[in-house]
Amino acid sequence: xxxxxxxxxxxxxxxxxxxxxxxxxxxxxxxxxxxxxxxxxxxxxxxxxxxxxxxxxxxxxxxxxxxxxxxxxxxxxxxxxxxxxxxxxxxxxxxxxxxxxxxxxxxxxxxxxxxxxxxxxxxxxxxxxxxxxxxxxxxxxxxxxxxxxxxxxxxxxxxxxxxxxxxxxxxxxxxxxxxxxxxxxxxxxxxxxxxxxxxxxxxxxxxxxxxxxxxxxxxxxxx
Numbered sequence: 001x002x003x004x005x006x007x008x009x010x011x012x013x014x015x016x017x018x019x020x021x022x023x024x025x026x027x028x029x030x031x032x033x034x035x036x037x038x039x040x041x042x043x044x045x046x047x048x049x050x051x052x053x054x055x056x057x058x059x060x061x062x063x064x065x066x067x068x069x070x071x072x073x074x075x076x077x078x079x080x081x082x083x084x085x086x087x088x089x090x091x092x093x094x095x096x097x098x099x100x101x102x103x104x105x106x107x108x109x110x111x112x113x114x115x116x117x118x119x120x121x122x123x124x125x126x127x128x129x130x131x132x133x134x135x136x137x138x139x140x141x142x143x144x145x146x147x148x149x150x151x152x153x154x155x156x157x158x159x160x161x162x163x164x165x166x167x168x169x170x171x172x173x174x175x176x177x178x179x180x181x182x183x184x185x186x187x188x189x190x191x192x193x194x195x196x197x198x199x200x201x202x203x204x205x206x207x208x209x210x211x212x213x214x215x216x217x218x219x220x221x222x223x
Contacts, residue, residue, distance in 0.1 A: 020056035022105055023213065025078035025122065032202035034126050034148060037108045039075040039119045048177070049119055051076070058120045068176060071169040073116060073123065073147070076105035082139055083208030086201060090132065090139040093197070094190050102138040106205045109170055110145045111162070113152035124148040127198040129159025131167070132190045133174060142174060143198050158195045167192060 019025055021038040028036050040049045040058060046069065050061040082101035091099045110125045125145035133140045144162070146153040156162055171189055 018056065021051055021122075022053065022056065022076070022078055024056070027078050027080075028124075031206075032127060032199040034124065035077060035202070036122050037075055037077055037110060037125045037145065039073045039110070039116070039121050039123055041070050041074040041119050042116050043069055043071055043073075044117065045069065045119070068173055070109070070173050070177075071166070072144075073110040073112060073119075075108060075110075075119065077108050077143065077202060077205070078105065079209050080106040080202065080205035081209035081212050082106060082141070082205060083212055085204040085208045085211075086141070087139050089201065089204050090134075090141070093132065093193075094134075096134075096137075098137045099134070099139050100137060101208065102135065102140050104140075105209075106141060106143060106202060108143040108145055110147055111153040111156075111166065112147035112150045114147070114150070127195065127202065128156050128162065129192065129194045130198045130201070131171060131192045134188050134190060136186045141201050142170070143201065144170065159192060159198075160194065 025036060025038060028034065038051070040051060048061040049058050051057070052059045082104055084101065086106075087099045087101045091097060108125065108127070110123060124147070126148055127143050127145040130141055130143040133142055144159060144167070146156050148154065153162075159167070175187055175189065
């Protein structure tokens with residue numbers, strides 16, 4: 001009897017309470033080829049928005065110091081985690097030996113010709129590549145995707161289809177958006193990669209996510 005009651009109760013809880021965008025959103029059974037991403041920021045935002053990891057609500061991280069704005073939709077891929085597997089792959093690709101995951105979900109930039117005016121939304125996106133960014137000794141990969149069925153970008157199949165200027169703008173943003181006068185940051189982009197590497201990073205980050213959070217889920221279920 002108890003099991004028969006659980007499904008209706010679970011559905012009711014889903015209606016009454018907002019799912020956490022990192023832990024409560026399924027990225028879809030076609031991932032990594034086609035997935036659901038959570039958008040935190042759009043290209044008109046002049047402050048840095050970020051999901052609060054404890055509550056799942058969008059919060060202001062900081063005002064942008066300069067006039068540069070992110071030239072795409074920017075957010076993360078739910079139920080991913082930059083941990084041990086992602087770090088090992090990064091070390092393999094770069095030849096470095098001291099890399100660790102940054103402990104966050106995998107970042108994603110989504111190209112679209114549509115004017116989307118606010119974040120805190122879910123979108124369906126197709127990864128086409130990305131670039132490998134290192135923040136100190138932490139892996140901070142940026143996946144580049146296109147909005148599914150977008151009129152302009154929807155036909156892009158791989159990063160090579162994307163104009164170099166678009167990639168350069170994204171790189172410039174991520175290399176400069178945390179800059180502070182008088183302070184130097186140890187941030188670098190080692191290279192741009194194509195769709196196969198993007199898919200592999202997403203797969204490995206899903207493994208890292210399950211390693212990190214499955215035991216917690218089991219513990220909570222037994223409370």
